[in-house]
Amino acid sequence: MFYxxxxxxxxxxxxxxxxxxxxxxxxxxxxxxxxxxxxxxxxSIRYSDFSSSFTRDSKLGKSFKEMNLSFNEVIAAFKxxxxxxxxxxxxxRIMVQHIxxxxxxxxxxxxxxxxxxxxxxxxxxPQFKDIHDLGKLSEELLKKVLELTPGGSFSIRIxxxxxxxxxxxxxKMDGQSWTLLSxxxxxxxxQKNELKAWQNLTKVLRHxxxxxxxxxxxxxxxxxxxxxxDVVPAKPGMVINNxxxxxxxxxxxxxxxxxNGLVDFVNAYRDYTNIPHPKLKSFKVSVLFEHVCVxxxxxxxxxxxxxxxxxxxxxxxxxxxxxxxxxxxxxLIKNAKEAMEKATQCAIVLTAGKTSHGIPMxxxxxxxxxxxxxxAERIFVPFYTTKKxxxxxxxxISRQMMHLHQGSLEVASLPGEMTTFTLLFGPxxxxx
Numbered sequence: 001m002f003y004x005x006x007x008x009x010x011x012x013x014x015x016x017x018x019x020x021x022x023x024x025x026x027x028x029x030x031x032x033x034x035x036x037x038x039x040x041x042x043x044s045i046r047y048s049d050f051s052s053s054f055t056r057d058s059k060l061g062k063s064f065k066e067m068n069l070s071f072n073e074v075i076a077a078f079k080x081x082x083x084x085x086x087x088x089x090x091x092x093r094i095m096v097q098h099i100x101x102x103x104x105x106x107x108x109x110x111x112x113x114x115x116x117x118x119x120x121x122x123x124x125x126p127q128f129k130d131i132h133d134l135g136k137l138s139e140e141l142l143k144k145v146l147e148l149t150p151g152g153s154f155s156i157r158i159x160x161x162x163x164x165x166x167x168x169x170x171x172k173m174d175g176q177s178w179t180l181l182s183x184x185x186x187x188x189x190x191q192k193n194e195l196k197a198w199q200n201l202t203k204v205l206r207h208x209x210x211x212x213x214x215x216x217x218x219x220x221x222x223x224x225x226x227x228x229x230d231v232v233p234a235k236p237g238m239v240i241n242n243x244x245x246x247x248x249x250x251x252x253x254x255x256x257x258x259x260n261g262l263v264d265f266v267n268a269y270r271d272y273t274n275i276p277h278p279k280l281k282s283f284k285v286s287v288l289f290e291h292v293c294v295x296x297x298x299x300x301x302x303x304x305x306x307x308x309x310x311x312x313x314x315x316x317x318x319x320x321x322x323x324x325x326x327x328x329x330x331x332l333i334k335n336a337k338e339a340m341e342k343a344t345q346c347a348i349v350l351t352a353g354k355t356s357h358g359i360p361m362x363x364x365x366x367x368x369x370x371x372x373x374x375x376a377e378r379i380f381v382p383f384y385t386t387k388k389x390x391x392x393x394x395x396x397i398s399r400q401m402m403h404l405h406q407g408s409l410e411v412a413s414l415p416g417e418m419t420t421f422t423l424l425f426g427p428x429x430x431x432x
Contacts (some may be wrong), residue, residue, distance in 0.1 A: 007171055028144070041071045043171035045078060102183030107176050108129040122183050134354070141166075145181065151357060154406075155186065163187040186295070223251045275397065278321030278404050285352040285362065286311040292350070300348070305337055309350040311370050316352050319423050320405050323424070330397040331388070332364040332421050335394065336416045339368030339419065362423040379411065 102119030106112050110131040120128065125136050136143040138158050148154065150170035157163045167183045170177065289309040300307050318325070329350070336348045345367040354361045371379065380399045399409040406426025413419040 026393070037067070037071075041075075044075060044134045062303055081344070102181075104131070104181045104183070105178050106181075107178050113178060118376045119183055150179070155337060160186065183189055220255070223248055275400055275404065278320060278324050278401070280405075282317050282319050283322050283361075285316045286314055288322060288326060288329075289350050289352070292333070293327060296330065296333050300333075303337055303340075304346050305340060307333070307349045307350070308347060311352040313353075316354070316360065318362075320407075320425055324405075324409060328401055328423065329362070329364065331394045331398055336364060336366035336419070340366055341368075341371075360425045363420050365418060365420040367418045370417055370419050371411065371413040372415050376411055376413055381394075 007320045097115070097116045098120055102122045103114065103116045104112060104119050107113045112129055112131060115128060123134070123137055125133050127133070131145065132142065134145060138156070141156055141158065143166070144154050144156060145166065145168075148166070148168045150168055153165065153167040155163065155165045163186050165186045167182045169180045171180065172178065194358060285308075289311060293309060295306050296307055333348055340348075341344060345365075349365045350362070351365070352360070355361055380395050395409075402409040402423060402425075410422045410424065411419065412422070
């Protein structure tokens, strides 16, 4: 009360006001310093400027010193992370430039993002800055690239030296949609496969022709000898004894049989090389399954075999030639039936669905004798067969039909347990 009364009251009030003003100004300065420090820290992160340091003004107190140390640790962590990412980006750029596969990325408007040396060497397009510049090399190539869906692929022959296989994938970066293309020149690989195919075909042709012509030539010589030695002149013509007549009859029958076999072989080869182009339409697989089950029911029931089918989703559709797919399924079911003569689980199962990549597929599974690995590699070769009777052309034609659909026919087998043939369909309008 002494300070608030008498002659000291005014002085005390002024002193208190001065002290309060100084404290307020200090508090404001403290807050401004803190705000500026936090702003500088956030700006450093925002603009990736990690050269800032927050150790010089730790004189403001222990808490400021701790905050400065924390800021420095965070900036150091960001700096390290940025350096690691820059190293990774540099490594990826070097790797992309050094791989033998051509790589091109372009955004939704067509502007090229990344193009590596292999792509430049393959395509040989000067001033390649936009994906539409592909038209300088081939208009058909540009059209196919622009129509290509993510995950799809195609092959195209540009000229005698360039046969490209192109694959596509999609990704997003900074909110922008990008397409990544890979290019490979498969000319050399195709030539190797073509040479191998011709070698295999030559072996098959030689085998079949020799099998037919050797007995025909041998029998012709034998029949000529019979006519020369066993036929004697008689009025009014020639006479042959009964044994020689039987030999002639059997020989001519054998020649006829082998000749017919050779004709059948040539017809089978003609069927393989003259498959019509598929007439593509979207259809429900479940309806196809029902029709196939009706067609095969009687034949399979006579052998005690049950044909089952399941489709997931039930409304699955494929874009294909229904009649061709039906022919393939019937051929696979008949093969499965023949493989199940000694099977204990007498069932053939038709299943349809989609792969993990969303590709429509149909599978035919049997629980018969299976296929040994050595034969599994050759069963799609024309005229190769493991059966006692048969032309060995059915599976080759089936795979050829699937190739015409831009799809494939594959087999997986556990000898003595089960075999599954899988029809994979290429990109199309179906698959819903």
